[in-house]
Amino acid sequence: MTTLRKFLKEMDEKGEILAIKEKFSPRFQIPAVIQKFDGGPVLLFKKVRGYKTRVVANVCGTRERLCFALETNVENLYSRLFEAWEKPVEPKIVDDAPVKEVTEKPNLGRIPVLTHFEKDAGAYITSAVISARSPDGEIENVSIHRLQVLDETRLAIRLVPRHLFKLWNLAKQENTDLDVAISIGVHPAVMLAASSPLPFGTSEFAVANTLLNNELRLVKCRYVDAYAVADAEIVLEGRISTREQTLEGPLVDITGTYDIQRSQPIVEVVSVMHREDYLYQALLPSGSEHKLLMGLPREALIWRSVANVVPVVKAVNLSVGGCGWLHAFISIEKQTEGDAKNAILAAFSAHPSLKHVIVVDSDINVYDSNEVEWAVATRFQADKDLVIIRNVRGSTLDPSADQKNGLTTKMGIDATKPLAEHKEKFEKARIPLDKETENFLQGFKA
Template sequence: VAATRGRIYSALDVSEEGFYQKMIESLRNPQPPKIVKDAPVMEVEEKPRLSKIPILTHYEKDAGPYITSAVVSARDPEGKVENVSVHRLLLLDDSHLAIRLVPRHLYKLWRMAKEKRTDLDVGISIGVHPAVMLAAASSPPFGVSEYGVANALLKGELALIRCEKVDAYVPAEAELVLEGRISHREEVPEGPLVDMTGTYDAERLQPVVEIVNVMHREDYMYQALLPGGPEHRLLMGLPREVAVYEAVSKVVPKVKAVNLSEGGCGWLHAVISLEKQTEGDAKNAIMAAFGAHGSLKHVVAVDTDIDVYNPLEVEWALATRFQGDRDLIVIRNARGSTLDPSADQESGLTTKLGFDATKPLTKPSKGFEKAEIPSTPNAELIVEELKRHIRDVR
C-alpha cells in the first residue's frame, strides 16, 4: 500500500518537493475531523474471536502472531486529551493482546489511567489511509490529536465514528476495528519481534489489552506490515524526516532534501543536502538533526549537487570532501535508540557521529566539482535508442 515514497506522495496528492511543507503545515494547523454515525467499518459487529483474523507470525523467532499495522486511539480519563499512535500487538488468545508501549504519549495516557486505577479505553484500527498512519507516527505535541493532522493532510476529508463499547474514536473508512481496554494491572512478557533494524527486539513486560467488541467491513481486507520492511520504515521514518527538515531549515539558508536511508534502517542514519553560506553551517545542521530525531546515530551533510537517495554519490562526497580531523563530530554517551543492538541496552547510551561532507568554502570550488561529459541532442537520442534496445534484449 505504501512501500514507496511515490505511493505515499500520490496518496497525499503532493509532489516530492511539496511533501515536507504539506506535513509541516498539517502539524502546525491540525483540523478536527467530522464525526459521523454511519460508516463502512460498521457493516459487521461481533464478539471478539481474534483467531478468525489472519494475524501473521512474520519471522522464525517472533514471540507469536503480531498485528503490525494497528493505529491505536485513546483519550485521557477526563476525555480532554486524545492520542493516536502506531503500536504492535501480540496475540494472546481470542480476546486478549499484549501491547508494546514505548514511553511516549499513549504510555502517558495509560499511566494517567493507572494512577486512577482504571483501564484505558482504546480503539484499534487496521486498514486505514496512509495519511492516518503518517499522522499517527508524527508525534505532535502532547494534547494535539493526530487525527487533526491526518484530516489536514486529507484536506478535511477524514471522518471518524465513536466506538460502540469504549470511549474512543476510529476512522470511518477503516477496514477493521477492535475495541478494547488496556489493563492498569495485568502485564505479560511481550517480544521478541523483528523491528525496523531487521533484528529482534527484546522481551519486556507489557500491558494486556482486553478486546470487548469487533467491527469490520463485510469483506474487510486485513493489512499487515512486514516488520523491518520498506513500508514499515517509510511510514515510521518519513515523519522523522519532516522533523529533521524543519529543524535544519532554521539553522541553514536552504535544505534541499533529507533521507533517513535504507541502509540506516530508515531510522538511525540521515543524509541531508543543504546550501551553506558560511563554514560551520553543515555542522550546525548536523546538531539540529540530532536534536530533532533523538534516535539518529550517524548524520551526513552534503552539498545540493549530491543525491541523498543515491548511496554511491553520498560515499563519493565522503571520499572527496571529508577529512576526519576537521569534519567529524563525535558525541559520546548520548541518548540513542533502543532499536540499535550495538547501543548500551541498560543505559540507552550511544556514540553519535556527524560527517560534514560539504565542499569547504575556503578552497577553490573547482577542485571539488564532479566532472561531466558534455552532451548534444543527437548524442542523447543515441543513448535513448541504446537504452531501448537493452530493455528489449532483457
C-alpha cells in the first residue's frame, strides 16, 4: 500500500469510496460536491466536463483514514510520526516508473485543475508535493505549496518564508532559477511527510520512506535537477524564477477566508510526465484534508512540548472550529495547580500560529467540542483561569490579526477542576445502565 492507487484499492475494499458517475465541471461544481462530503468518503469523479482525466478528492479527509495509511491507530499516531522524523531513511532511486509512461510538452489547460471558490484568482493546484535541492545538491526539501495556473506553461507559487523559500534564496544568490519537481497524486504518507515541520536539511522524502516501511521510490527528472515520486499520477518539471514575479491570489486558505494578494515567483513548467490514465488529485482549501495535513504534525509537536511540563498528556486536538490551526484542545492528568497554565504556555511555544488553547481534564473528550465547552462552562473562572498574551507572533492566516507583521493576542483557558475543591461537584451526572437496558438500546440503534 505504498502508492495512491494501492491505497485507493484498499479504500474501495473497505467501502470508503463514493464513485460519482455524473459529469461535473472542475470550475465550482466539483468543489461544491467535495465540500458537501467534507470529512466523509473518498470521492472519485469518473466524468469531468471538458476533460478525459478522472479526479479524486478527500483522500486524507479523516484522522482514521490517515492512521490506516500509516498502519497505526489514533493512540500511536504521534509516536509513528516521531519515529519517522527522527529516523529518516533515504528512498530508492529507480530508472523506470509508472509516472514515465507518457512524457509530453506542458499544457496545463489539459489538466482538470479546480477553481474552488467564487472570488479565487483562478484555477489552483492544491495537492502539489514540490521537491527541490540546494545549488550544491546537498539539501533537499519536499513541501506542499499552492500553485495558481497563469497559462499553459506558467504557475504562480506561494512561497512562505520556510525551507523552499530558503532554497529559492540560495539559487537567487547563485543567479540561477530553482529547479523543482511537482508530484501530484501520491500516497497519504508522502503528503503528511511533506507537511511535517522538520529541520532544514532533512529530506521529507526520507521521512515518507520511513512511514512507508522503506518502499518509497523516486525517479530523477529528465529536464530539471530534482527528484519526483516514481509512482505519482503526474509530475510537472519546472523552474521557479528568481527574477520574475506576479500578483498571486486571492485564494481561500485554511481559515475559510481569503488570503491576501502578494507578489510571488513564477514557475515555468518545462515538461510533463504522467501515467497513461492518470488521476488528478484535488484538495479543497479549508476542507478537512487541508486541516488534517497541516494540523496533525503540529498536534504532535504540541503533545511533545506539553508532555515536557505535565506528567500525563491524554490527547491534543487542533479543532475543526478553530480551522485545524488556530485552536487547540488539550486533555491532561492534572497533578498540581498550575499544570494547565504550564500546558498552555508549552502549546504556544510548540505551535507559534496557535491563537487559543483550552486545557481540560482527562475525563473530557477533546474531539467533542460540546464536552470542551461544558468543561469551560463548569470548571473555568475568568479571574483565575485565564491567560492572555498580547502582541506576539501569530498566524498571518488569521484575518483578525495584523496580517502584515503577524502580531496577535493569544488566550489560554484553564478548564480543569480545581484540586482544592471536592471533585464530585464537577463530575457530570450519569444514569446507571443495566444489561437489559443496554441490550435494548444497542438493538434500537442498529
